Amino acid sequence: MADLGFWAIAADDPGHLALIEADGRETSAGELLAMANQLARAMQGMGLQKGDVVAALLPNRREMVALNLAATQIGLYLTPINYHLTGPEVAYIIDNSEAKVFVADERYADIARKALEELSIDAASLFAVGNVEGFRRFDELKDASSDPPENRIAGATMHYTSGTTGKPKGVRRALADVDPDTAFGMASLLLSLFGIQPKEGHVHLVPAPLYHTAAMTFGGNSLHMGHTVVLMDKWSAEETLRLADRYRCTTTHMVPTMFHRMLALPDETKQKYDMSAWTHVIHAAAPCPVEIKQRMLEWWGPVIYEYYAATEGGGTLVTPEEWVKKPGTVGKPWPISEVKIFDDEGNELPPNEVGTVWMSMGDQRFEYHRDKEKTEQTWRDKFFTVGDAGYIDEDGYLFLVDRKSDMIISGGVNIYPAEIESVFLTHPKVGDVAVFGIPHADWGEEVKAVVEPGSGIAPGPELADELMAFASERLAKYKLPKSIDFVPELPRDPNGKLYKRKLRDPYWEGRERAI
Numbered sequence: 001m002a003d004l005g006f007w008a009i010a011a012d013d014p015g016h017l018a019l020i021e022a023d024g025r026e027t028s029a030g031e032l033l034a035m036a037n038q039l040a041r042a043m044q045g046m047g048l049q050k051g052d053v054v055a056a057l058l059p060n061r062r063e064m065v066a067l068n069l070a071a072t073q074i075g076l077y078l079t080p081i082n083y084h085l086t087g088p089e090v091a092y093i094i095d096n097s098e099a100k101v102f103v104a105d106e107r108y109a110d111i112a113r114k115a116l117e118e119l120s121i122d123a124a125s126l127f128a129v130g131n132v133e134g135f136r137r138f139d140e141l142k143d144a145s146s147d148p149p150e151n152r153i154a155g156a157t158m159h160y161t162s163g164t165t166g167k168p169k170g171v172r173r174a175l176a177d178v179d180p181d182t183a184f185g186m187a188s189l190l191l192s193l194f195g196i197q198p199k200e201g202h203v204h205l206v207p208a209p210l211y212h213t214a215a216m217t218f219g220g221n222s223l224h225m226g227h228t229v230v231l232m233d234k235w236s237a238e239e240t241l242r243l244a245d246r247y248r249c250t251t252t253h254m255v256p257t258m259f260h261r262m263l264a265l266p267d268e269t270k271q272k273y274d275m276s277a278w279t280h281v282i283h284a285a286a287p288c289p290v291e292i293k294q295r296m297l298e299w300w301g302p303v304i305y306e307y308y309a310a311t312e313g314g315g316t317l318v319t320p321e322e323w324v325k326k327p328g329t330v331g332k333p334w335p336i337s338e339v340k341i342f343d344d345e346g347n348e349l350p351p352n353e354v355g356t357v358w359m360s361m362g363d364q365r366f367e368y369h370r371d372k373e374k375t376e377q378t379w380r381d382k383f384f385t386v387g388d389a390g391y392i393d394e395d396g397y398l399f400l401v402d403r404k405s406d407m408i409i410s411g412g413v414n415i416y417p418a419e420i421e422s423v424f425l426t427h428p429k430v431g432d433v434a435v436f437g438i439p440h441a442d443w444g445e446e447v448k449a450v451v452e453p454g455s456g457i458a459p460g461p462e463l464a465d466e467l468m469a470f471a472s473e474r475l476a477k478y479k480l481p482k483s484i485d486f487v488p489e490l491p492r493d494p495n496g497k498l499y500k501r502k503l504r505d506p507y508w509e510g511r512e513r514a515i
Contacts, residue, residue: 004185004198006069006223007033007148018223019062020247022233027062032069034146035062039070041143046125048100050075050153051175055099057081057090057108060231063129063138064210067103068220072155073148073180079158079170080211084493087114089168093160094119096370097170103138106130154183158369159213159311170369171213171311188224190217193317193334194280194305196251202227202279205244205252207235208496213311214284218253227251237262241273248277255496256288257432259296260425264454270299278303286496287400289422290327297324306330308398310386312378313337313361316398329397330390337361340383341392351394354401354414358383389416406500408437410445415479417447423474424449427467429457432490434500435481438507449481450503452490459486 003009006029010018014030021027043054054071056078058064064080071078079097081090083105090111094102095118102121104112109132116126116134128135156175160168176183188198196202204222206229208215222229230247232239240262243249262270281296282305296304302320308330309315316339318331333339340348341355349355360382368374378384389407390400402416409415417435424433432452437445451467453459464484471480491499 004188004224004226005181006184006226007036007073008181008185009224009226013226016226017228019065020228020230021061022231025062032062032066035066035142036069036073037146037148038142038144039066040074040149041145041147042141043070043076043101044074044149044151045143046101048074048076050155051077053077053079053097053099053158054101054103055079055081055094055097057083057102057104057112058129058210059083059105059107060206060210060233061105061129063103063105065219065223065229065231068157068210068216069223072157072184073152074155075151075153075175076155077158077172078155079160080216081160082209082211082493083108083111085111087111088118090115091118093168093170094121096167097158097160101125101127101141103127103129103141104132104135106132109133152180154178154180157213157216159211159216161311169371169374171366172369173364173366184220184224188221191221191225191251194282194307196225196280199226202250203230203247203277204228205230205232205240205247205249207232207240207252207254207258209493214253214309218251218282222251237265238269241265241270241275244275244278245273250277251280252278252282254281254283256283256286256292257492257496259283259288259292260432263292263295263299264431275300280305282307284309284330286498287402287418287422289425291422291426293323294327308357308400312366312384312386313364314359318397322397326393326395326397329393329399331398332396333359333398336364338383339392339398341390342380346380349391352391354389354391356385356404357388357390357398357400358385360384406436408435408445408447410437410440410447410478411443413478415447420447420449420471420475420479420481423471424451424467427470429454429463430467431455431457432492434490434498434503436500436504438504447479447481448507449484450490451484451486452488453486 010029010033016029018029018032019027068078126135127138127141129138158170158172160170204227206219210216219229281303284307304320307315307317316331316333338360340358343355387404389404402418406417420435421433424430431454434450438448440446491502
């Protein structure tokens with residue numbers, strides 16, 4: 001792995017352009033390496049040991065990247081925290097992770113201070129990028145020397161699941177006694193599954209917050225392959241196109257919501273930007289409506305790759321060529337993975353039967369930090385599940401139908417919201433949509449749709465009638481929403497994850513769902 005691993009690459013070619021931030025600031029590999037080494041040496045000087053945790057409430061900026069490169073070369077866990085959480089929610093993660101250092105950005109000062117009201121953490125362990133009352137300046141977390149730290153050993157990130165149900169859980173993997181260049185050089189080969197090779201002039205765009213596993217993983221692995229990484233601070237459809245054109249971006253990781261919103265741009269806006277540099281546009285995180293992906297392939301060409309995985313692991317992969325032959329699939333297992341479909345009794349199901357998706361990555365295991373019960377529920381022998389429902393066809397391709405917890409049971413019939421949402425998303429007047437079950441006295445549940453109208457579209461009964469007529473031509477009657485509500489904006493995080501619970505829970509207050 002001599003030609004892989006950021007630290008070795010940067011030492012060999014310090015002038016290589018490693019990072020471009022949203023404001024255009026450029027950081028060379030040598031500069032980023034020096035910062036990472038200073039941070040690592042300082043944390044060692046504070047007494048942090050292998051397995052300790054550093055928590056970060058930071059936006060997409062070089063300090064977050066450097067902190068990751070620092071922690072993961074001295075055996076620490078970095079826990080990036082979602083900056084859209086409230087103070088108490090941030091406090092829960094810091095406390096649960098047992099973080100020894102907490103770094104926050106001044107734009108989240110209010111959240112950070114409110115989190116501290118519920119914590120007993122040494123003030124000497126608090127650092128801020130910018131000014132946050134009660135926090136030391138970030139530069140105080142840097143050693144005077146930028147030489148490599150002593151006792152280098154691979155650390156890891158410990159991301160917390162999004163907490164769409166219950167408290168967020170830290171996904172923790174045991175640390176091996178491996179030097180970081182070898183460990184992360186090997187890890188970066190995940191990109192080679194998609195056909196992405198080291199160096200070769202690649203430029204990777206990070207459009208989502210680095211607190212998300214995929215954004216950090218794909219951005220980090222790109223650095224470890226010697227690619228230039230471009231960070232977006234806040235996602236927008238046109239800014240994505242502008243940056244991709246400006247920096248001739250070749251690779252990125254997106255989610256289907258981003259596709260939908262870029263496709264909704266006026267044609268004259270889309271035509272302003274040259275998208276021909278893309279070689280690998282990788283997406284995951286949610287089922288992608290077939291028509292949406294077909295339109296992306298028509299626009300950008302055969303560069304759209306899809307995979308199925310989770311913070312916990314993975315997974316499957318489908319190339320553009322395979323997907324055209326099997327529209328809707330999320331692919332076949334990675335070389336190191338197995339995927340099986342089991343029913344609720346633990347029986348493996350035959351092809352084309354819907355059940356719960358279980359995955360295995362050989363001997364790789366994880367645990368939910370300080371939650372033995374949740375960990376045990378997630379594992380079955382060498383297989384784990386995150387609760388998705390799907391089936392494997394006769395050729396071994398996995399198809400997802402929905403999150404099992406989102407499934408609607410109406411009159412004893414299983415209804416999958418993702419299928420209904422896919423239909424609504426193809427209507428030009430729909431900006432976004434969420435479908436879920438609400439209580440019904442006779443059927444148990446009925447189908448409810450909540451629609452965010454497209455830009456400039458007025459909500460109201462006429463739009464509801466138009467959408468229902470559109471859906472009735474494409475869905476069986478029992479799948480049709482019984483009512484449609486309109487909202488200005490659905491509750492999604494910047495990476496596209498929909499917090500459906502916020503929409504659904506008020507209808508179920510005082511009641512218990514079957515799922």
